[in-house]
Amino acid sequence: MDLRLLSSFLAVVEEGHFGRAAARLFLSPPAVTQHIRRLESELGTRLLYRSPVSPTPAGERLAGHARTLLAAANAALDDLAGVAEAGPAPVRPLRVGIMGHGSAELTPAAINAYRRARPEVPVQIRQLDYTEHVSALTGDRVDVAFVRPAPEDERITADVLTTEQRIVVVPQSSPLADAREEGARLADVAALPFFRVPPHTPRVFTDYLYFGLDSGRRGPCALTPQDVLTGVVTGRAAGSGLKSFARYYAWPGALFVPVLDAPWESSYLAVRTADRDPEVRIFRALALALARELGPRIAEGPLDHAIR
Structure with missing residues (x-):
């Protein structure tokens, strides 16, 4: 696929106008129009509505892929710009x-x-x-x-x-268990026995873990999500995280409760x-x-x- 066609397509999507896209790319409007037609012909589907100018569902999908491809191409060109002809350097992982x-x-x-x-x-x-x-x-x-x-x-x-809603993870025996559907509030989670972290953990991370709260009540020490969940399912601690945490750590006996008034992180x-x-x-x-x-x-x- 010709990256010039993708560049013209993405410019039209982002500008919402063929003329402005052409000016941004230092091309003539007919050239940009021809690029879009060629791209639609190659892919066999319509990518843009013309009046007003906006992406079709297929165009929406392609825009995301185009950004990824163009970003990778630009980074690769930057990488090659300073390469000498002395031969390849050892590949570092x-x-x-x-x-x-x-x-x-x-x-x-x-x-x-x-x-x-x-x-x-x-x-x-x-x-x-x-x-x-x-x-x-x-x-x-x-x-x-x-x-x-x-x-x-x-x-x-x-x-x-990513930016997501905050949650707490508690054992099934927790008083917050009934709030797993409707959610809890910061006042409800302030007294939870959140796990401890080592003293050299950065303060910004501990503030995140404890929602900026300092109840003084802490459970056992933890270094990983697995440590947290072990403390939760054995009834010794509570944890916190982002909403997607529940998809990756769905342990039996652990319940995930959204915290409605906590700022998204x-x-x-x-x-x-x-x-x-x-x-x-x-x-x-x-x-x-x-x-x-x-x-x-x-x-x-x-x-x-x-x-x-």
Whole structure:
């Protein structure tokens, strides 16, 4: 597929006007119109309504894919721009850190998209515990990390990938068990025995875990979601997370209750601010392109097709 056609199509979708799209691309309006016709002919379907200009259902789907493809192409061109002719350098693996379930379905979607775009680069996955919110990156143990909330560290740059409702996870014996359908409020969860984390856990992460509340009542120590759920199903602790947490950790005996008045929170892709590794840039571009397409839908529920 000719990327010029995709570029023209995406410009028309984003501008909502053939003339403005042509001006943005430094092309004539007839040239942009011809690009759209060629693309529709190649794909065998109508992509744009003409009056007013807006994408058809097929065009909506293609727009998401076009953003991903163009982002990957641009990142690849940047990568090749400075390559010398001295021969290929040794291939260094891209190390991906994932805290908990990362950014839900977006996590495997981004990793698989990168593997398709850069099949020659090995990918190493590292599961991060709660204390590694920042240190895995600053300690050079991973190159990119799916974390939450946003790190408060100038050495780290973080991009929003998903934004979701907050939940608490409690045992079936909890007084909040009856609220799993209608939801609870912050006042209801303030006295829960949330699990403890080690003292060197970043404060921004503990504030996120405890909703900024400080009841002084804490359960056993935990470093991973599995630790949390073990404490929950044995009746010793409560946990918190994003709504998608329930899809990934549906343990028997654990109930997931939405917290209606808690601010929605985001998951992030974090990288080292000073890192100029082209592979990191390519992965980041792909993840952000996918986030624009899938992020809002992840907040609504599971996306089975997103992981393929």
